[in-house]
Amino acid sequence: MHPLRKNRPLRRTVLACAAAVAATVLPLSLKPHTNPGATAVPPPASSGTGSGSGSGSRTVTGDTERTRWGPVQVRITLEAGRLTDVTAVRHPSDNPRDREINAYALPRLRAEALAAQNADIDTVSGATYTSTGYRQSLQSALDSAAR
Template sequence: MHALKKTRPLRRIVLASAATVSGMVLLLSLKPHTSPALAVGTRSPVPSSSASASAGGSARGSAGGSSSSSKSTTGTKTVTGDSVQTRWGPVQVRVTVKNGKLTKVTAVTYPQDNPRDQEISSYAIPQLRREALAAQSAEIDTVSGATYTSDGYRQSLQSALDSAGV
């Protein structure tokens, strides 16, 4: 016996309604995460000065995976790690090492294209920073709810530490 027999119109109506509702739910849940402006490629490069990066850590862009460093006479070295592309955007970390000890970690680039990215980054980045300073390495835990950002942060931090020789 076929489920959509013409002798059972109520069953056909229920099945058609369920299919329509399921289709609408799927369509509404499949919205793109990035804004249309970013899909076109209108990102600006990361500023190279440390003053603009320390003004809230909100520099945004893709820095092509390069690392830069500067060394002073006091044994202090500042190194920027590779830019790691994650599902939600690039993550890049800058570290300062003094006499072989990690003294400062700054997220130069991180996902912040929409309010949800900003919310996740606002609690994940400080937590990752604290853990990196406490561990003195890139062996830090993933922040729950910010898995991709945590993985990118860890990879960029490791590349910065490798460049700094720690």
């Protein structure tokens, strides 16, 4: 006789409960997380310092963030207090898979940062470590620009 037949109702109950818990917990564990530590871009000082023209343009490079797959570092450009450009100076590129992931992740991260005007950006699915390093380096560049 099969082990899940009616002669063992307790085993079927336990398995049904475990399946219900797994069906509830699994979707909740896949929910994207937000970064509560990110802050908005502060207004720049009265005149731009760093590289750039005298029109208030300012370029700042963030800290190099070490990730599981390699270092990530971004450079930002601020003009009149607005984030106008974000460039990934360093990112994982040691193998073809790294290059493939970053080919789609870096443009999305850049677009998110320019739209948000701060480091509170979403993680790109499939590029979690790069997204985290990008966000941290972006925040350090914004913090440096505020000084």
